[in-house]
Amino acid sequence: MSEAPAAPRPASADRLHPVELDLLVVPPRARTGWKVLPARVVAMCAVELQKLRHDRTELYTRAVQPALWLLIFGETFTRIKAIPTGGIPYLDYLAPGIIAQSAMFIAIFYGIMIIWERDAGILTKLLVTPTPRAALITGKAFAAGVKALVQAVVVVLIAAVLGVAMTWNPLRLLGVAVAVVLGSAFFSCLSMTIAGIVLTRDRLMGIGQAITMPLFFGSNALYPVAVMPGWLQAVSKVNPLSYQVDALRGLLLGTPSHLPADFTVLTVAAALGVTSASSLLGRLAR
Amino acid sequence: MTRNATDDGAPGGDAVTCTGLAYSFGETKAVDGLDLGVRDGEVFGLLGPNGAGKTTAIRCITTLLPVPAGMVGVFGHDAARERMAVRRLLGYVPQQLSADSGLTGRENVALFARVFDVSRRERARRVEQALAAVDLTAAADRLANTYSGGMVRRLELAQALVSAPRLLILDEPTIGLDPIARTNVWEHINAVRAATGMTVLVTTHYMDEADQYCDRVALMHHGRVRALGTPEELRSGLRDRLGTEGPLPTLEDVFRDVAGSGLDDQSGDFRDVRSTRRTASRVG
Numbered sequence: 001m002s003e004a005p006a007a008p009r010p011a012s013a014d015r016l017h018p019v020e021l022d023l024l025v026v027p028p029r030a031r032t033g034w035k036v037l038p039a040r041v042v043a044m045c046a047v048e049l050q051k052l053r054h055d056r057t058e059l060y061t062r063a064v065q066p067a068l069w070l071l072i073f074g075e076t077f078t079r080i081k082a083i084p085t086g087g088i089p090y091l092d093y094l095a096p097g098i099i100a101q102s103a104m105f106i107a108i109f110y111g112i113m114i115i116w117e118r119d120a121g122i123l124t125k126l127l128v129t130p131t132p133r134a135a136l137i138t139g140k141a142f143a144a145g146v147k148a149l150v151q152a153v154v155v156v157l158i159a160a161v162l163g164v165a166m167t168w169n170p171l172r173l174l175g176v177a178v179a180v181v182l183g184s185a186f187f188s189c190l191s192m193t194i195a196g197i198v199l200t201r202d203r204l205m206g207i208g209q210a211i212t213m214p215l216f217f218g219s220n221a222l223y224p225v226a227v228m229p230g231w232l233q234a235v236s237k238v239n240p241l242s243y244q245v246d247a248l249r250g251l252l253l254g255t256p257s258h259l260p261a262d263f264t265v266l267t268v269a270a271a272l273g274v275t276s277a278s279s280l281l282g283r284l285a286r
Numbered sequence: 287m288t289r290n291a292t293d294d295g296a297p298g299g300d301a302v303t304c305t306g307l308a309y310s311f312g313e314t315k316a317v318d319g320l321d322l323g324v325r326d327g328e329v330f331g332l333l334g335p336n337g338a339g340k341t342t343a344i345r346c347i348t349t350l351l352p353v354p355a356g357m358v359g360v361f362g363h364d365a366a367r368e369r370m371a372v373r374r375l376l377g378y379v380p381q382q383l384s385a386d387s388g389l390t391g392r393e394n395v396a397l398f399a400r401v402f403d404v405s406r407r408e409r410a411r412r413v414e415q416a417l418a419a420v421d422l423t424a425a426a427d428r429l430a431n432t433y434s435g436g437m438v439r440r441l442e443l444a445q446a447l448v449s450a451p452r453l454l455i456l457d458e459p460t461i462g463l464d465p466i467a468r469t470n471v472w473e474h475i476n477a478v479r480a481a482t483g484m485t486v487l488v489t490t491h492y493m494d495e496a497d498q499y500c501d502r503v504a505l506m507h508h509g510r511v512r513a514l515g516t517p518e519e520l521r522s523g524l525r526d527r528l529g530t531e532g533p534l535p536t537l538e539d540v541f542r543d544v545a546g547s548g549l550d551d552q553s554g555d556f557r558d559v560r561s562t563r564r565t566a567s568r569v570g
């Protein structure tokens with residue numbers, strides 16, 4: 001048909017390029033094996049932190065709801081003394097539940113975000129990088145964890161201002177951070193899984209709202225499992241949020257808890273979430 | 287500065303080969319037996335009206351859509367069997383404006399440096415060079431949502447360039463841009479290509495652009511290639527066939543000739559027009 005590619009066009013190469021471009025002809029050396037996953041997780045978390053740095057409004061607006069829960073619900077029920085908390089003020093009892101709640105609300109938003117990123121072409125482009133789908137989802141899951149962690153710090157500070165007596169033991173706080181990250185990883189994957197099933201933002205918004213409330217009220221965030229009716233106890237038993245709250249309460253307040261079981265459940269739930277969300281990610285790419 | 291063409295993949299082989307590439311969305315045969323060979327180092331234009339199947343073909347080549355083994359090869363790597371190897375060779379700019387508006391230009395490029403495993407030692411300099419290559423150094427630390435459509439396109443080019451791809455794939459890079467921004471985007475594509483020797487596969491439905499900037503073009507209609515060659519070959523071929531004197535026909539004339547009648551009313555169903563408009567309005 002035709003001979004070799006024509007010589008470079010008389011485009012204004014020199015006018016546009018007084019600069020060095022030597023690195024742009026050398027492909028970077030590829031990471032392989034296990035090193036890929038942590039590298040992608042770091043990349044996604046870095047993006048999340050950069051976005052938080054540019055726009056803190058979400059951090060502030062998302063602080064309003066937990067503050068109201070603690071201030072109004074917490075203070076009121078502390079006076080009523082209607083809920084058996086095992087001897088601690090209700091406000092203290094409530095604080096870990098509200099930390100878990102605000103982390104869950106952030107994480108549940110990730111499904112909507114991944115659909116938005118798909119529509120905007122951002123996800124599409126990431127899927128054409130040497131990033132296995134599971135690594136991409138794990139990265140997103142940890143990014144949700146990082147964002148939830150920043151939010152958790154805000155809620156902890158609000159609670160401290162309201163006089164909640166929490167631990168400042170760094171080891172326990174580290175445990176709190178791990179619980180928040182694992183819980184957020186699970187809930188973000190849950191919502192990204194649903195995103196992979198319903199595929200559109202409108203449908204996911206409805207579903208997101210429909211599941212967050214039952215997850216919240218069907219957990220031990222507001223009241224102990226013992227006071228629930230039997231069917232709700234069953235819900236709470238399979239609800240990872242309950243295990244997260246149990247761990248947070250045990251670590252922050254020193255109440256009796258089941259830390260090994262809690263962390264096992266949270267880890268397994270997060271791993272299952274990553275698996276199901278990444279297996280459905282291909283549907284979003286189509 | 288041109289890299290050695292034989293350092294990876296088939297020596298002297300094609301950058302992209304499609305053999306009988308087919309892809310359907312339900313009943314719609316978006317790509318229907320596409321045969322294509324893009325040569326190493328050329329600027330290859332995939333042309334066709336909205337709905338011709340250009341984007342679908344691109345999405346098969348970029349491993350976004352699953353294809354059976356043997357249909358698509360990129361520098362000798364099979365798109366079905368060696369996805370990661372293919373992706374490492376690609377820089378991809380999709381049809382939508384895909385920069386992350388919540389990040390600065392520099393952060394947008396740095397993300398792609400990270401996911402292509404650029405070492406931390408090299409990252410800042412590489413990102414700087416990619417931004418400089420598209421004239422965005424001055425705007426690098428502004429949020430991408432303050433960029434004009436042409437700047438976003440150039441930023442996407444920088445995102446694709448930072449990993450030193452051997453094949454740059456651009457899907458409608460100038461759609462919705464004003465004429466000056468269009469020329470500007472093309473000048474950058476050409477300058478980068480001249481400086482790095484990379485292969486460029488570009489789709490467009492602007493025939494005049496293809497005529498001006500592509501070494502070879504394939505005219506695509508209803509999922510198939512109807513004509514292939516250099517713009518000059520196709521145009522003089524048509525003139526010879528028609529046996530007319532006077533000015534050379536345009537690529538658009540060639541297209542009308544090979545696509546037959548009905549091109550104007552058939553091309554582009556509602557979905558295509560809508561997605562084109564959406565991109566156009568986001569760019570505008």
Ligand SMILES: Nc1ncnc2c1ncn2[C@@H]1O[C@H](COP(=O)(O)OP(=O)(O)O)[C@@H](O)[C@H]1O
Pocket residue numbers: 286311314315316317334335336337338339340341342343555557558
């Ligand atoms: N995700 C999709 N689902 C269903 N049909 C699609 C999808 N993407 C493209 N199509 C259809 O496939 C055909 C080719 O589309 P496309 O590859 O986008 O064409 P082009 O990029 O040349 O405008 C069109 O008829 C279009 O409506």
Ligand SMILES: [Mg+2]
Pocket residue numbers: 340341342381457458
């Ligand atoms: Mg298209």
